Amino acid sequence: MDKLITITEQKGVQLVDARELHRKLQTGRDFSNWIKGRIQEYGFIENEDYFIENQRSPKLASQVSTHGGFRHRIDYYLTVNMAKELAMVERNEWGRKIRRYFIEMEKIAQQSIIKMPPSLNVYGKEALPYIEWLLLHQYSVTSGQYFRRIKKHPQHFYRTAEGKWYINKEFAEALLQLKNGYQQLTKVQGLPQVVQLSLKLYEA
Known part of the structure; x- marks a missing residue:
């Protein structure tokens, strides 16, 4: 430019x-x-x-x-x-x-x-490191929205044993499109859920 x-x-x-x-x-x-x-x-x-x-x-x-x-x-x-x-x-x-x-x-x-850490393969679907993805796309990581997204759409988030959150890549791309008014989030297929996530301890 x-x-x-x-x-x-x-x-x-x-x-x-x-x-x-x-x-x-x-x-x-x-x-x-x-x-x-x-x-x-x-x-x-x-x-x-x-x-x-x-x-x-x-x-x-x-x-x-x-x-x-x-x-x-x-x-x-x-x-x-x-x-x-x-x-x-x-x-x-x-x-x-x-x-x-x-x-x-x-x-x-x-x-x-911002250097994005490697993505994860969660049972055949790509998941991106959540915090780094938010920062890269100028979302807040300190507002309550950070955890509200996880609570509202748990099928699109994955938490590692070390406590690091990852976001479904397709869902992340849909969030960006929604930010620009393009697409419905409900059309995105979720990540496989081995164990249902409990977020009570992690809410802002």
Whole structure:
């Protein structure tokens, strides 16, 4: 995918230059009012959602001379999540393109970081490591939904003797399709159940 906007990394945090984002979004507003207005309107938090850097820049010809020909400029560096939200609320074609670009970049980053352990053959059906599969596809592993899926569809999950959960590959693919509104989960054939799973001890 061609680079639509620059994403840099500083101290382990991926950041976007707000000025570049502002130019690409073509908002029709001057940068200073736009960024301050968005921060106030949506409650973004400094040093959490964005970071500020003060710089001295040569003054433009139209500006009043200050500090011996230099003026102070405030640069804003946004987390990818904040930049994605700003693109979304802009409600124009460039905003939609940039938001989709950020989502694709996140998917690529996740796939390069997460190493999937080998799948299991559960009596002729392939099962994938559950936690790693969730992370790879940007599902939460800390919400109650993690165990609710197992409790609601026990025939599609397998727990090893070491306590590691695996998910039926066909069911996992159906979950992804359902996430995009494509398919019914009830059409997927379950894993063979040697022993019926009891989840009372494992519910969130």
